[in-house]
Every structure is written in structure tokens, then in C-alpha cells.
Amino acid sequence: MAKTEIQKKPKFQTSETFFISALLSLSGGLQDAYTYLLRGRVFANAQTGNIVLMSCDFMEGEWYKGLRYFFPVLAFVSGVIVAEMIKRKFKKSRHVHWRQIILVFEALILATVAFMPRSSNLLATMLVSYSCAMQVQAFTKVNGYRFATTMCIGNIRSGTESFSAYMHEKKKENLHKAILYYGVILFFALGAALGGLISHSLGYKSILVSAFLLLAACAMMHKEKM
Numbered sequence: 001m002a003k004t005e006i007q008k009k010p011k012f013q014t015s016e017t018f019f020i021s022a023l024l025s026l027s028g029g030l031q032d033a034y035t036y037l038l039r040g041r042v043f044a045n046a047q048t049g050n051i052v053l054m055s056c057d058f059m060e061g062e063w064y065k066g067l068r069y070f071f072p073v074l075a076f077v078s079g080v081i082v083a084e085m086i087k088r089k090f091k092k093s094r095h096v097h098w099r100q101i102i103l104v105f106e107a108l109i110l111a112t113v114a115f116m117p118r119s120s121n122l123l124a125t126m127l128v129s130y131s132c133a134m135q136v137q138a139f140t141k142v143n144g145y146r147f148a149t150t151m152c153i154g155n156i157r158s159g160t161e162s163f164s165a166y167m168h169e170k171k172k173e174n175l176h177k178a179i180l181y182y183g184v185i186l187f188f189a190l191g192a193a194l195g196g197l198i199s200h201s202l203g204y205k206s207i208l209v210s211a212f213l214l215l216a217a218c219a220m221m222h223k224e225k226m
Contacts, residue, residue, distance in 0.1 A: 014221045015099050018180060021142040021149060022187040023220075024135060027213040028150035029191025031110075034207050035128050037199050040068055040121045044128040045136075045150040047073050068122060075126035079133025087138070102138045103218040106131045110211040114204055128207070135214075142180055152188055155181045 014020060028045060035044040043049045050069040057066035083102055090098040109131045116124045136150045148154050159181030166174035191210075198206040 015097075015139060016141045016143060018142055018183065020217050020220060021139070021147065021184055023213050023217045024139055024149035025184045025187040026191035026194070027210045027217075028132065028135065029188040029193075030195035030210045030213075031128050031132055031150070031191075031207070033192040033195025034199065034210070035072075035125045037196060038204060038206070039125045039128075042068055042072055042125045044072070044125060045132045047076050047129075048153075068125075071122060072125050072129040075130040076133040079130040080137045082130075083134040083137035086134075097221060099138050100218045100221055102134050103214045103221075106134055107211040107214045107218075110207050110214070114207045114211075116204065124204075142184060145177055145180060147181060147184055149184070149188075152185050155185050155188075159185065 031044045032046060035042050050073055054066045054069035054073070057063070057069070086101055086105075087098050090096070090101055109127050113124045113127050132150045136148050139149050140146060145158070146154075147158065159178045162174045162178035162181065165171070166178060194209070195206065198209060202208075
């Protein structure tokens with residue numbers, strides 16, 4: 001008599017759970033609102049928007065204005081490279097997970113930005129973009145699905161694709177996947193809204209809330225598998 005195979009739910013690392021993803025998305029939305037509202041109308045995460053604005057300024061001969069968008073893009077590229085370096089160096093560490101190192105590093109960067117004056121807006125935005133890149137490179141999955149915590153376009157596409165598949169095939173797995181993606185988008189939007197609200201009362205120090213969210217996520221990853 002053949003043994004009945006019992007289907008088990010797949011186990012994911014703590015860093016791939018929806019709760020951690022929600023915290024990181026909340027932080028990511030806040031970071032974008034922070035740099036746009038308080039640091040010179042430049043995006044921390046939306047590098048597509050920065051490239052569009054940069055190109056328009058360059059075409060109009062506004063070279064200095066265009067550089068405000070160019071340097072954050074370079075900082076984002078650098079953040080991806082450094083995140084990969086950290087991953088390669090600490091991936092086999094038995095004492096701390098490499099993703100936790102990145103979260104602590106991010107939090108320290110954001111805490112530094114909180115105390116930078118208006119005259120350092122460009123540098124502040126570059127540092128936040130650098131931090132965002134590290135985060136988006138380190139956290140790429142939620143419940144096994146590819147996603148991003150600091151931008152929405154890919155999540156919107158994937159979520160809508162999954163919902164469309166559910167409408168045609170009626171598979172609950174596709175609906176569950178769509179809800180995950182839309183949930184991450186919702187928390188990103190809530191983070192941006194929170195950033196807009198607290199920027200009026202806390203000013204430049206409002207980015208500390210984002211740093212706190214990152215440290216909270218780091219603490220929740222204490223059981224992360226190496």
C-alpha cells in the first residue's frame with residue numbers, strides 16, 4: 001500500500017515573512033517621502049523618477065539642478081555593490097546573519113542623516129539612496145515570491161499578474177500571491193503617508209522613525225538561519 005504523502009507548508013526564513021516585509025516597506029515609503037519633502041524634492045528610491053528629472057534638467061541646460069538627481073542614482077548603484085560585498089563576506093558567518101548587518105548599517109546611516117543641516121541636502125539624499133539600495137538588494141523575497149521593499153512598480157506588475165491569473169484559473173495560490181504584493185504596496189504607501197505627517201513636526205529628525213523600523217526588523221530576525 002503506497003504511503004500517503006503529506007503536503008507540508010513551505011518554511012521561509014524570517015527575513016522573507018510578510019511581517020518583516022511590511023516593516024521594511026513602511027520604512028522604505030517613509031524614506032522616499034523624507035527626501036522628497038525635506039531634502040530638495042529628490043527621490044531616495046524611485047531612481048526612474050530621478051533619471052527622468054535629471055534628463056529634463058540637462059536638456060534645459062540646468063546642469064546643477066540635474067546633478068541633484070544624478071548623484072543619488074550613483075549612490076544607489078554603490079549601495080547595491082556594497083550589499084553584495086557584505087553578503088559574500090558574511091554569508092557563512094555563524095554569529096550574525098548578513099542581512100542583520102545591512103539593517104544595522106542602514107539604521108546608522110539614517111541616524112547620521114537626521115542630524116545633517118539643510119546645506120548638506122544633496123549628501124543626505126545620497127546617503128538615503130545608498131541605504132535604500134542596500135535594503136532592496138538584501139531583501140528580495142516575501143513568502144518565496146520576488147518583491148521589492150523600496151519601490152512599487154515591480155510589485156504592482158506582479159500583484160496584478162497574479163490577480164489576473166486568479167480571475168482566469170480560480171487558484172487560491174494566485175489570489176494569495178496577489179494579496180501579498182498588494183499588502184506590501186499598501187505598507188509602502190502608509191510609510192510615505194507617515195513620512196509626510198511627521199515631517200511637519202519632527203523635520204529632519206523624522207528619518208529616525210525609519211531607522212527604528214529597520215532595527216525592529218533586525219531584532220525580529222534573531223532566529224534567522226545562516
